[in-house]
Amino acid sequence: MKALFDKDVIGLNIILIGPPGAGKGTQASLIANKYDIPFVSSGDLFRDHRKLGTELGLLAEKYMNSGQLVPDQVTINMVMDWLAKNNGNNSGFLLDGFPRTVDQATALEKALGDKNSVGPSIYINVDQDQLIIRLTGRRVCMDCQLSFHIHSNPPIHEGKCDKCSATLTQREDDNFDAVRARLDAYKHNTEPLVDYYFKKNVLIEINGNKTIDQVSLDIIESLDRLNVN
Numbered sequence: 001m002k003a004l005f006d007k008d009v010i011g012l013n014i015i016l017i018g019p020p021g022a023g024k025g026t027q028a029s030l031i032a033n034k035y036d037i038p039f040v041s042s043g044d045l046f047r048d049h050r051k052l053g054t055e056l057g058l059l060a061e062k063y064m065n066s067g068q069l070v071p072d073q074v075t076i077n078m079v080m081d082w083l084a085k086n087n088g089n090n091s092g093f094l095l096d097g098f099p100r101t102v103d104q105a106t107a108l109e110k111a112l113g114d115k116n117s118v119g120p121s122i123y124i125n126v127d128q129d130q131l132i133i134r135l136t137g138r139r140v141c142m143d144c145q146l147s148f149h150i151h152s153n154p155p156i157h158e159g160k161c162d163k164c165s166a167t168l169t170q171r172e173d174d175n176f177d178a179v180r181a182r183l184d185a186y187k188h189n190t191e192p193l194v195d196y197y198f199k200k201n202v203l204i205e206i207n208g209n210k211t212i213d214q215v216s217l218d219i220i221e222s223l224d225r226l227n228v229n
């Protein structure tokens with residue numbers, strides 16, 4: 001099998017795709033540590049730019065405050081700025097939550113140019129029922145921000161934080177209707193990327209219904225296999 005990438009030559013330019021609740025953030029940091037590559041989530045990029053009050057951050061804020069979507073070009077500029085600072089020697093990177101649409105994916109490719117193509121794209125596929133259970137089961141302590149899950153990580157005393165005993169609450173984002181809306185938005189806007197990267201022959205599909213540890217083992221095994229000529 002011909003290697004899809006060679007870390008020493010073109011870098012390991014990983015895109016992580018998956019629905020809300022797939023555990024992308026956790027897997028992103030595990031993969032990035034394992035391969036010693038920088039990683040960032042689109043959420044972190046926005047937060048950092050807004051916190052630092054950069055031109056891009058202020059621009060993004062202007063759109064958000066008026067209830068508009070941040071234009072792709074603003075996000076692309078944030079990503080390119082991050083890559084310039086973190087991927088100067090083209091040794092690879094991992095993007096979590098970006099691109100979010102096929103339009104963003106094509107814009108990213110254009111911005112990266114031929115030398116630095118995207119690949120592989122890891123798609124963490126999780127059944128919808130499983131996602132609903134995961135997302136609606138989250139409970140958060142509003143005092144210390146510790147988070148729990150009614151099935152997979154329940155507090156010792158029901159409804160109370162283990163650390164500070166405050167009452168646990170469900171974020172508005174995690175109620176059933178909000179979760180359905182988030183999953184629908186993902187399906188409509190982001191899922192087409194799966195087909196997009198499949199056609200480019202850079203897609204790795206991972207069964208994300210397993211445990212966090214098993215999913216990360218599967219991802220690493222798939223990546224290691226690609227690197228064997």
Ligand SMILES: [Zn+2]
Nearest residue numbers: 141144161164
């Ligand atoms: Zn607490």
